[in-house]
Amino acid sequence: MSVAATPVENALTSGRLPKLAPWGILVASWVAAAVVFGLLAAAGSTDFSLVAAIFWGTLLYVAAIFVVSLLIEGDRKARDRFVTALVVLAFVVALLPLISLVSTVLANGLARFDLQYFTYSMRNVVGAGGGASHAITGTLLMTIAATVISVPIGLMTSIYLVEYGRGHLARAITFLVDVMTGIPSIVAGLFAYAVFELVFGPGIRLGIGGAIALSVLMIPVVVRSSEELLRLVPNELREASYALGVPKWATIVKVVLPTSVAGLTTGVMLAIARVIGETAPLLIIAGFTQSLNTNLFDGRMQSLPVFVYQSYANPGTDAQAYIDRAWAGALTLILIVMILNLVARLVARFFAPKLGR
Amino acid sequence: MTATTGTQRMRAKQRPGDRIFSSTAVGAGVIILLTLAAVTIFLIVESIPAFTTNPEENPILEGQSFLSYVAPLIFGTLYSSLIALVLATPLAIGIALFISHYAPRKLAQGLGYIIDLLAAVPSVVFGLWGGLVLAPLVQPLYVWLNENLGWIPLFAGQVSATGRTLATASIVLAVMVLPIMTAICREVFLQAPRLHEEAALALGATRWEMIKMAVLPYARGGIVSGMMLGLGRALGETMAVTMVLSASGGVGFAILTASNPSTIPANIALSFPEAYGEGISVLIATGLVLFVVTFAVNAFARYIVSRRKDFSGAN
Numbered sequence: 001m002s003v004a005a006t007p008v009e010n011a012l013t014s015g016r017l018p019k020l021a022p023w024g025i026l027v028a029s030w031v032a033a034a035v036v037f038g039l040l041a042a043a044g045s046t047d048f049s050l051v052a053a054i055f056w057g058t059l060l061y062v063a064a065i066f067v068v069s070l071l072i073e074g075d076r077k078a079r080d081r082f083v084t085a086l087v088v089l090a091f092v093v094a095l096l097p098l099i100s101l102v103s104t105v106l107a108n109g110l111a112r113f114d115l116q117y118f119t120y121s122m123r124n125v126v127g128a129g130g131g132a133s134h135a136i137t138g139t140l141l142m143t144i145a146a147t148v149i150s151v152p153i154g155l156m157t158s159i160y161l162v163e164y165g166r167g168h169l170a171r172a173i174t175f176l177v178d179v180m181t182g183i184p185s186i187v188a189g190l191f192a193y194a195v196f197e198l199v200f201g202p203g204i205r206l207g208i209g210g211a212i213a214l215s216v217l218m219i220p221v222v223v224r225s226s227e228e229l230l231r232l233v234p235n236e237l238r239e240a241s242y243a244l245g246v247p248k249w250a251t252i253v254k255v256v257l258p259t260s261v262a263g264l265t266t267g268v269m270l271a272i273a274r275v276i277g278e279t280a281p282l283l284i285i286a287g288f289t290q291s292l293n294t295n296l297f298d299g300r301m302q303s304l305p306v307f308v309y310q311s312y313a314n315p316g317t318d319a320q321a322y323i324d325r326a327w328a329g330a331l332t333l334i335l336i337v338m339i340l341n342l343v344a345r346l347v348a349r350f351f352a353p354k355l356g357r
Numbered sequence: 358m359t360a361t362t363g364t365q366r367m368r369a370k371q372r373p374g375d376r377i378f379s380s381t382a383v384g385a386g387v388i389i390l391l392t393l394a395a396v397t398i399f400l401i402v403e404s405i406p407a408f409t410t411n412p413e414e415n416p417i418l419e420g421q422s423f424l425s426y427v428a429p430l431i432f433g434t435l436y437s438s439l440i441a442l443v444l445a446t447p448l449a450i451g452i453a454l455f456i457s458h459y460a461p462r463k464l465a466q467g468l469g470y471i472i473d474l475l476a477a478v479p480s481v482v483f484g485l486w487g488g489l490v491l492a493p494l495v496q497p498l499y500v501w502l503n504e505n506l507g508w509i510p511l512f513a514g515q516v517s518a519t520g521r522t523l524a525t526a527s528i529v530l531a532v533m534v535l536p537i538m539t540a541i542c543r544e545v546f547l548q549a550p551r552l553h554e555e556a557a558l559a560l561g562a563t564r565w566e567m568i569k570m571a572v573l574p575y576a577r578g579g580i581v582s583g584m585m586l587g588l589g590r591a592l593g594e595t596m597a598v599t600m601v602l603s604a605s606g607g608v609g610f611a612i613l614t615a616s617n618p619s620t621i622p623a624n625i626a627l628s629f630p631e632a633y634g635e636g637i638s639v640l641i642a643t644g645l646v647l648f649v650v651t652f653a654v655n656a657f658a659r660y661i662v663s664r665r666k667d668f669s670g671a672n
Contacts, residue, residue, distance in 0.1 A: 076563055076566065077563060079563070079565055080563035080564055080565040080566070083564075083565040083568075084459065084564070084565070086451060087451045087452075087454050087455045087459050088455060088459065089451070090447070090448050090450075090451025090452050090454075090455065091451065091452050091455040091456075091460075091468070093448060094448060094452050094472060094475070094532075094535055094539075095471070097475070097486075097491075097532045098471070098474060098475050098478075100486070100490065100491075101478065101482065101483070101486045101490075104486060104489075104490050105482060105485075105486070152385070153385045153388055153389070154385075155385075156381055156382045156384070156385030156386075157382070157385040157386045157388075157389055159382045159385075160379075160382035160383055160385060160386045161386070163382070164379055164382055164383065165386070169383075169386065169387075170386075172390065173386045173389055173390065175656075175659060175663070176389060176390060176393055177389060178655075178659045179393075179652060179655045179656050179659060180389070180392075180393060181655075182586065182589040182590070182593070182651055182652075182654075182655035182658075183396070183593070183648070183651070183652075184592065184593020184594075184595070184622060184647055184648065184651055185480075185593065185595060186593065186595045186622045186625055186626060186644065186647075187396065187400070187593065187644050187647060187648045187651075188396075190400060190403075190625070190640075190641050190644040191395070191396045191399055191400060193403075193641075194399035194400060194402070194403040194641060195395070195399055197403065197637075198399070198402070198403075202633070202634070202637065203633065216392060216396070219389065219392070220389075223389070247372045247374055247375050248375050248378070248379075249372075249374045249375050249377070249378035249379070250374065252378070253378075273477055274477075276479075277478075277479020277480065277481065277482070278479070278480075279479070279480060279481040279595070279596045280480075280595035280596055280622065280625075280626055283626055283629070283630070284625070284626075284629055287630070288630075305479055305480075305481040305596075306481075308481050308482070308485060309481050309484070309596060309599075309600065312484070312485055312488065312489075312600060313599075313600065323489070326485055327485070330479075330481070330482045330485050330486075333479050333481070333482060334478065334479070334482060337477050337478070337479060338474075338477070341474070341477050345470075
């Protein structure tokens with residue numbers, strides 16, 4: 001490494017690592033770590049572990065790139081390279097749980113991801129077999145009910161904030177909606193329980209209660225996303241409409257909303273995706289059951305997240321069958337959420353109005 | 358009459374449609390205020406019996422006072438969330454910097470979306486993964502930490518054989534709060550004045566020096582509020598903790614042992630299905646405590662954000 005010592009030919013390119021050097025050092029670090037671990041494994045002290053080799057190799061890389069750059073490029077560049085390595089590492093570390101989670105859910109969930117799973121309930125099922133049709137039905141019913149409650153309220157609130165809102169009330173609502181997004185989901189469940197207990201007496205479990213708890217969580221999400229989208233609608237459109245003598249309410253209904261309908265759909269779908277996996281509030285107020293219940297206003301109602309939790313927490317005689325069902329439930333949930341997310345993004349991309357920016 | 362008052366402002370004609378529509382909109386906004394008020398009021402009303410009745414007859418308190426029942430839970434909630442925050446903050450700042458200033462422009466959006474996917478994963482799935490996959494995976498690491506760094510009180514004690522410890526719960530919590538923290542940090546990093554950044558680069562600063570001089574000082578408030586929002590999420594997270602942690606109650610700082618303090622939401626989720634009578638009131642009262650704490654944390658975070666917003670027009 002005598003680059004720094006040789007006479008400088010071009011002041012602007014001197015003392016720089018070649019462009020591919022970081023990659024070379026990375027591979028070299030991995031190989032070095034793998035060799036060390038291989039030798040350790042050959043000596044019989046530990047088993048060879050690729051994960052450990054990559055882990056220590058990566059740490060070695062962070063140190064190596066710093067030292068190499070320090071020798072060739074000086075300490076300012078070295079610190080820059082060091083931080084770059086850390087920043088990229090942070091991103092990769094964040095991906096690991098996601099990859100691990102998705103791959104294990106896929107691998108374990110497919111065991112019971114069959115027709116029986118979607119057509120059978122758990123009524124009179126002990127051990128293997130059975131399915132989650134009752135839970136899926138419950139989840140769909142409660143989520144739809146929550147959507148029916150939250151979307152009008154959320155949408156009207158955002159219309160108020162964008163089109164009418166002035167002064168203290170609007171500022172208070174904006175602030176409280178922000179704070180409301182942070183309400184712990186279990187508190188929403190307790191709230192719904194408290195409301196229904198006052199009416200129906202203690203020990204009440206109702207599907208509609210679950211829907212109310214979910215809408216407490218869903219409304220702020222809907223308000224935030226639709227508010228953002230309504231603000232994107234150009235003022236020229238509103239003014240043109242007023243100039244033609246169209247009343248304000250008709251302007252909103254006929255001009256503002258249609259312009260942003262794609263974005264609003266996206267927002268609602270993302271809000272649904274957010275609440276469809278909620279467990280804690282449903283555990284509190286909707287309870288759990290082994291049978292199909294299609295009446296929101298009568299008795300306990302199972303939901304998919306609670307089903308997953310129940311199968312995991314209280315495995316029966318054949319524990320593996322319960323765990324398998326839990327994984328299959330997790331896979332179903334993730335699929336629903338991912339599909340909702342994907343479709344929402346596609347709707348936003350393909351149906352968005354051309355605003356001419 | 359009309360001819361003499363030429364300067365009078367013409368009033369828009371009041372249409373019934375307008376009046377109905379605007380009052381519906383106001384009504385919807387007021388419903389949100391009422392909901393928040395109702396949450397507070399109902400929780401207070403329902404938790405009153407926990408304090409008025411004799412603790413001896415309470416199926417959950419079993420003779421202890423409410424305060425001594427809830428104190429270890431508050432400790433567990435705060436402790437696990439703080440550990441999660443310590444783990445997640447550097448990571449979140451790193452990820453946000455990567456997306457805002459390091460990744461190729463074309464990739465940045467997609468990468469941000471991948472991190473957002475983490476937020477879309479339901480908490481119960483995180484719990485399942487944490488309990489069945491992560492806990493056995495990190496248990497050997499705990500043994501190693503205990504053997505080599507056992508003199509630190511944090512890692513002291515008898516290591517749990519299942520790996521379902523406070524440390525694992527905190528790791529899962531950290532993963533779960535990453536997306537929100539990253540999103541906030543990313544936003545404020547992107548808001549940093551472009552001209553300052555370019556000026557720093559033009560003066561010969563390296564990328565890190567530019568970030569240190571032009572981006573981080575500007576983003577400090579945003580980072581703090583991101584941390585607070587993450588803290589709010591971690592405090593209220595129920596299922597992941599319930600399913601990962603094998604809680605035994607009590608107060609202790611060791612995070613690798615089998616005796617872990619429980620958290621308020623996990624305790625509610627575990628005890629509620631079997632609770633009856635005044636026991637329910639006790640649980641609702643703990644929920645009220647949680648609500649107040651998270652409300653304060655979130656309000657503080659939002660206050661910082663909104664304060665920053667006022668003078669962030671520089672771009």
